[in-house]
Amino acid sequence: MSLILVTGASTGLGLAAAQAMADDGHQVVVHARDPDRFPDPAALEPMHGTVYGDLSRMDGTLAVAEQANGFGRFDAVIHNAGVYRDPGALPVNTVAPYLLTAAMAKPRRLIYLSSGYHRSGSTDLDAIDLGDPSARAGAYEDSKLYVTALAFAVARRWADTVAHVVDPGWVPTRMGGAGAPDDLEEGHRTQVWLATAPEGAIEPRTGGYWHHHRISRSHPAASDPDFQQALIERLEAHTGIPLG
Structure with a gap:
């Protein structure tokens, strides 16, 4: 039995992953922005606990980290929360996973959700303003490149913590849209595994x-140690919190 946190778990892939792991007997803690985000309160019954906070805000993200640390050291954290064409793409998709990684007790496993679109992300970090995420077109692609690089940096730096990245495909969730062609069931199995x-x-x-x-x-670029270091330095400067 493992203690596992899933962010952005009120619907879609996050909820599907959380339900699958709870059904297998794991202690699953689910995150949402607020309690009203869960359309069916019955979905919380098999869960071990909940944490709430707005991941588009650094104070909200740090509040989530504090709540999560109250459960003890996690065996795994799945950084599932994400937004698509939204001004919050960089804060939610990149800054929040960084802050949670830096502020929580190191789990045994970290799983970050990326996207095939990350291959179109910009490597020009000088053009990115993490404090003004709406200033650049392509922020979603950039955010997913950066979270992929973050995951690889953690894998390289933290010998006692396993870190992986998952591209779940384009699946018919609230974010992906009803016409998305990939299999919703297949979309969550890899991160659960x-x-x-x-x-x-x-x-x-x-x-x-x-x-x-x-x-x-x-x-x-995601596997380039120099790019990883430059990105982490930008994130440390923006958040005021070192990765460690």
Whole structure:
């Protein structure tokens, strides 16, 4: 039995992953912006607990980290929360996962959700203003490149914490839209597997970019230690919190 946190778990892939793991007997803590985000309160009955906070705000994200730390050290954290064509793309998709990673007790496993669109993200960090995320077109693509690089940086830096990235595909969720062509069921299985599989069942052990249980190609910059370092320095300066 594992203690697992899933962010953005009120609907869609986050809720599906949380339900699958709770059904398997794991202690699952789910996050949402506020209690009203859960359309069916009965979905919370099998969960171990809840945490609430607005991930588009740094104070809201730090409040989530504080609540989560109250449960103890997690076996796994799935950074599922995300927005698409929205001014909050960089705060929610990049800054929030960074802050939670830096402010929470180090879990045994970290799983970050990315997107195939990250391959179109900009590597020009000088053009990115994390404090004014609406100033740049393509913020979603950028945000997913950055969270992918963050995951790979954690995998390289933290020997005792496994870190992976998942591209769940374009699935018919509230964000993906009803016409999305990929399988909704398949969309959450890889992150559930990465969070709960026995030690030694996942190869590579850490630092993988996964799509439907298979290693896939990521943007070359995401694996570049220099790009990772420059990104982390930008995030540390923006948030005032070091990664450690």
